[in-house]
Amino acid sequence: MKVELIYAPGCAECMTARTGLRSAAEAAVAGVEWTEINVLDALDYAVELGVLTLPALAIDGSLVFAALPAPAQLRDELLKRAGHD
């Protein structure tokens, strides 16, 4: 499963939240691929995903969280997608 954090450079909120989110994702599902994308390097991709506000989080190429979730929300979403619900 692929999790992408799309952020704007200099985003203090992203830097604070990413460690907790990444840990939650990796603990929830084995083999999670965690990627952090600077939106300025991938503007077209962000538009394709439907990102309108930052930071945002996509799972397997779909925008799932338009605003950063709590680690528990991300864990629940990943477990649901992995069929552990």
Next chain:
Amino acid sequence: MLTIGKLAAAGEISPDALRYYEAEGLLAPTTRTASGYRLYGEDALRRVRFIQHAQACGFTLAEIRELLQLRQTDKACCNDVRQRAIEKRLQLAAKIRSMQSMSAALDRLIAECADGSQSVDDCPIMAALEQIDGGAEPAR
């Protein structure tokens, strides 16, 4: 001090627009005359220009108010402004993409209507627009 008429003339904007900016919390007169006329300070023209430039970049008045409020927020920095600019850029790109898709749908409809002499009832464009499930896809 500038009267509303003088500020409007300097900013190439109507007095009504200035009153609207005031109602939207973007620009307040510094004071009023004894008879109630608005008087603006020297920085008012700069603020009007700021609002106009931000509007030209696609920011709504509510978003412009947030940008102006950032100036008064001690914790805010240029990254906060940049994040808003990036988000606006994303929104504009999404809008452009959506309009390109509308434009392509219209191209398909126009191509479908090769025989322009048909009656309006038989017009494939009208038929396609009437389709409940097919959106603006041309009739097959």
